[in-house]
Amino acid sequence: MIRILILIGFTFIFMHLHATGDISKYINMKYSWISFGTIFVLWFLTIAELIFYMIGPKKHDDDCSCGCAHNHQESKWKRRAWYPIYILP
Numbered sequence: 473m474i475r476i477l478i479l480i481g482f483t484f485i486f487m488h489l490h491a492t493g494d495i496s497k498y499i500n501m502k503y504s505w506i507s508f509g510t511i512f513v514l515w516f517l518t519i520a521e522l523i524f525y526m527i528g529p530k531k532h533d534d535d536c537s538c539g540c541a542h543n544h545q546e547s548k549w550k551r552r553a554w555y556p557i558y559i560l561p
Contacts, residue, residue, distance in 0.1 A: 476525060478559060479518040486511045 486507060489495040495507060 473525060474555065476518060476521050479514055479521060483511060483514040483518060486514065 486495075489498070490504075490508060490511070495501075495504060499507060
């Protein structure tokens with residue numbers, strides 16, 4: 473859910489900059505089409521993330537009998553390690 477909120481935030485920041493005209497303070501207006509395209513890409517990624525969130529993760533039992541040697545706690549740690557990468561930019 474936090475990823476969806478972060479993506480919505482970035483999308484609305486770009487939309488706000490274009491709507492107010494403040495985007496010209498940050499980029500050359502000759503390249504404004506790139507940031508305008510970014511709005512659509514971020515909106516698409518937000519919708520995709522929302523769909524993935526609604527579907528839900530694949531269910532694994534903690535005592536899975538598949539014989540594989542994966543660590544469920546490590547996968548949670550790896551997922552949470554991405555959040556600063558989303559937030560820091």
